[in-house]
């Protein structure tokens with residue numbers, strides 16, 4: 188079983204983290220992923236859920252295509268929610284939320300693979316880290332149209348609060364993040380930005396990722 192990712196490498200991988208599923212895309216998901224990788228996406232999560240989402244063989248086939256693109260680019264490929272799928276294709280990691288299989292159980296099942304856990308309170312963040320999370324997904328920070336059951340947006344102030352409360356773990360902000368908002372979430376203490384629509388709905392996907400990088404301004408952190 189491989190070793191756990193270091194916090195330093197994890198932080199770098201969170202930079203511009205694309206979350207993608209077939210129902211979010213205006214073009215073929217593989218084309219979107221490849222353009223995003225060309226623009227510098229640092230990690231990709233396969234999140235195939237919602238009305239009309241692929242299931243079974245079709246879901247597996249798309250996962251394998253996206254994973255192959257990530258491998259070519261040397262970028263980690265993460266599966267959302269579906270631990271069986273992540274194990275079946277030997278994904279680099281899995282992301283689970285508070286309503287999914289428990290982080291403790293997922294950590295037991297995935298060995299040293301990357302484990303991302305969503306947290307909405309300081310307590311959830313502490314418990315996630317204690318349970319073996321490699322990074323925290325914090326959001327929605329801003330209103331989002333990409334998640335039907337999203338909670339109330341918490342604003343970048345919540346990221347600042349997590350840091351003030353001593354949460355030092357790698358942390359990615361998600362929900363309504365655009366190039367105009369990327370800088371403020373990084374300044375609030377996030378290590379990276381996770382996006383769906385800012386990239387999957389862009390007319391020029393590669394340029395959209397490049398603009399997110401420029402706006403986040405990681406070099407100055």
Ligand SMILES: Cc1ncc(COP(=O)(O)OP(=O)(O)O)c(N)n1
Pocket residue numbers: 206232234236267268282283284285286287303304305323324325326334359361381
């Ligand atoms: C990076 C990242 N952060 C948070 C989430 C949300 O996970 P969850 O709360 O389990 O909701 P779903 O995405 O499963 O609908 C995420 N997927 N990625």
Ligand SMILES: Cc1ncsc1CCOP(=O)(O)O
Pocket residue numbers: 206326327328330331332333334337361362363364381382383384385
């Ligand atoms: C999966 C998820 N979790 C919290 S908000 C969100 C959706 C983010 O999508 P967008 O970047 O389009 O707001």
Ligand SMILES: [Mg+2]
Pocket residue numbers: 267268282283284287
């Ligand atoms: Mg989930």
